Amino acid sequence: MTNHWIDLKNSDVIFAIGCNPAENHPISFRWIEQALDSGAKLISVDPRYTRTSSKADIYAQIRPGTDIAFLGGMINYALQNNMIHEEYVREYTNATFIVSEQFDFQDGMFCAFDDQEKSYDLKSWAYATDADGRPKRDMGMKDPKCVYQLMKNHYKRYDVDTVCAITGTPKEDYLKVAKAFCATGRPDKAGTILYAMGITQSTHGSQNVRAVALLQMLLGNIGIAGGGVNALRGESNVQGSTDYGLLFHILPGYLKSPEFDNVDLKAYLEKWTPKTKDPKSANWWGNTPKYTVSLLKAWYGDNATPENDFCYDYLPKRMGNYSYVKIMEKMGKGELEGLVCMGMNPAVGGPDSVAARQALGKLKWLVTADLWETETSIFWKRPGVDPKSIQTEVFMLPAASSIEKEGSISNSGRWAQWRYAAVHPLGDSRSDLHIIDEFYKRIKALYLKEGGAFPEPITKLSWNYGTGHEPDVHLVAKEINGYFTKDMTIVDKDKTLEFKKGDQVPMFKYLQDDGSTVSGCWIYCGSYTKEGNQMARRDASDPTGLGLFPKWSWCWPVNRRIIYNRASVNPAGAPFNPKRPVIAWDPLEKKWKGDVPDGPWPPMKDDKEGKYPFIMLPEGHGRLYALDMKDGPFPEHYEPVESPTRNLLSRVQSNPVVKVPSNVSSDTGKFPIIGTTYRVTEHWQAGAMTRSLPWLVELVPDMFVELSETLARQKGIKQGDMVKVSTERGSIQARALVTSRLKPFNVQGKLIEQVGMPWHFGYAGLATGDSGNVLTPTVGCANTGIPEFKAFLCNIEKGGKAA
């Protein structure tokens, strides 16, 4: 989230699209309700009338996979009706930037598309630059090649009638949403957009998020209290696990994992360190060398020296896409020997469950660490297989629960909160910290004793967390924060700071690129300082009244609660909304008051030291027009890969950059119904953590498939009947839940039905049932690979064996 949970109370309009907070983030409703009590409005846009919809002032039905049409229509509505925050757009976004002459868009395709490779040449979308290499700008926003005009033209095609024909939304509902939310374009109004998997799980998922951000930038809603682009994340520490780089393409702190042609540290830093010629741009990623070297020092300690490139060579270099779906494909072909699965259940949580389970059977060995038996750890004796035919060696390690160990987790609002062990791990279970430590120590010992393939990355790794039964978690946290490797004197403006070797680094601006600092994750620098563990703070004071709680736990970066908050003030430093100031410039004391400012520099207008607000981009301006998205600088509506209709907007049916695999089908004769998956309050994710808790099983004991009253009548299905749902991937059986929450979509005059279902169930645990993901496709987002779980085609029939 750019903002955080309690900040929801500051909103004037809360727009929930592709998410269902009442169901899946129930306590967030405490803050939504507080906003509503203050007169705010809640908008719920969802294929189903959900629990969130039932609390909303405005509900609008949307066909799965058509979010860009919906949001694009709102972008057009805001532009056509002059509802944008003009000063914000002109000063803080790249609306005024001029794009290269080459750029073009025709009937669904951007320029420079390679039909063979199915990819665009992103260079053709670059800014037009002057002789100094700086982007050209037109402050009047009239130049036909300026971003503002290009964007206006692009979204002119998203008129309300076209949009509603695509999304299936009744026109009067759509206009209610557009009118209510675009009204937050006023400087004294705050609109927040909440989103989750309904937005991300699509072959154009990242463009869906771009559309959210684009709309918010036009309305001046980023950086303000009650505003923002707010992802409602799904797991208690998925924020932290992402922050620490547990994805193939990143290292901790969102540094890029090295590619094969980053042949040495110099080449790596050259490729990934953005540059700017504009002194008003803070270009914070320009500090990449400091964060990279500090990470390498954390990993290789004294072994990492300037002479050996700080052991950069030891890092694996990628050549290709190693995302989840690709790994499972490889596994299915028998090309992987082993998998170590720490608290993850791919047999239920990933798409195409049947293929995933079969793939596990091709492994030589599998290690799992969980609190319970999962569908993954017992895949070899799942219903319908003969264990004798599966040769995988399986190690099922018992893991300690969250209250049986000590450490921190980070919520969706970036708050890293420390938690404590209440009791020892149950039975012989052990923390993941202990397990990982044991893996490392034993492998290192084997390599020291026997040698083998390139042992140095393992044997020279710095791993000093005390001599206890498991690593001292405080030592780990301190390494993450970082410390000085030698005595240092740092001059920071008019202050001279002295640090001793071993002192914790107080904040990431003091990290160095010469090996004098260690930091395991630069964004967490400041979380564990010489003042102690900031994540464990429990001071519930809220001096601004905005709900920032600056001394409760610690959030990244540098405890800044609302990021991009320099966009909440005008270029002179005065809050756009004096009633809810996040920061304000005090011209007498020459400093910012309020939240931690997103850069301490004076306001933007200051000739000498002012800086633009969007500090993480080299040009310092928010990108209405993106430069690095694989499928286009502007979000463009395409149909999901499995779609019941042709694309009304252009001749391009689905995302042109996404290669369509063989296991999808748009045969509406076979699969005439839209399918989608979702979650319920009472269960969680792949179900291992809830389906063995009797209290929760009592509340939701069974898998079910939800369908509309009209579809039920058409198929002769009654509430509680067993039904069978099929897709190109497979079929499942479950009880029918006939409801008025689902209604068919009006797609160009034709009524298309939909069914929805939770995906929590599987064959392990106390409460069992068929897995929703047996049905879902692996095809995913052009930029992130996240599968299109939310929009596929299926059929439903009455019958099937009783559970």
Add this chain to the structure above:
Amino acid sequence: MGISRRQFLQRGALAGAAIALSGKPGEASVDAPELRTKGLKTTTTICPFCSVGCGLIVHTKDGKVVNAEGDPQHPINQGALCPKGGALFQIANNENRLQKVKYRAPGSDRWEEKSWDWALDRIARRMKETRDRTFKKTELNKKDNKEYVVNRTDGMAFFGGAGLDNEECYLWSKFARAMGVGQLEHQARL
């Protein structure tokens, strides 16, 4: 249409205040039992389910969790919990919790109980064998036909985990890259 729930509660609060003003302040009855959590050891924690990050207080007695409830001091949930967080007690006390290391031999139809030492030694052996067998010092780039140094272990993948603590995620990331594992993924990708 009737009054909304919000209006009903607001009116109720006003009515309650009126009654309170008219009567004497309430007194605890001498027969009221003491809180069963009185005097027990307490620790604070954060819910392991969604990403709101609600606070809980856990009460323990004789090394066992006897209660887990919302932490009234936590600014986000102020003592409230949803059904999942409210069931945290049943994570600590549950006969389905794995308590022993289990091993399944190739082709077998059952689990065998093993010691940690046995399992960890064997896992380390498997990881090393796989790494030694599948380690790629260099790889050919088909686009320019050149060999590049990649130092990558292609024969194994590491998954997990959005439920791990930050410090655990950090060590997992550090260990994975040291092992040359490029195939490192978790729930965030889904």
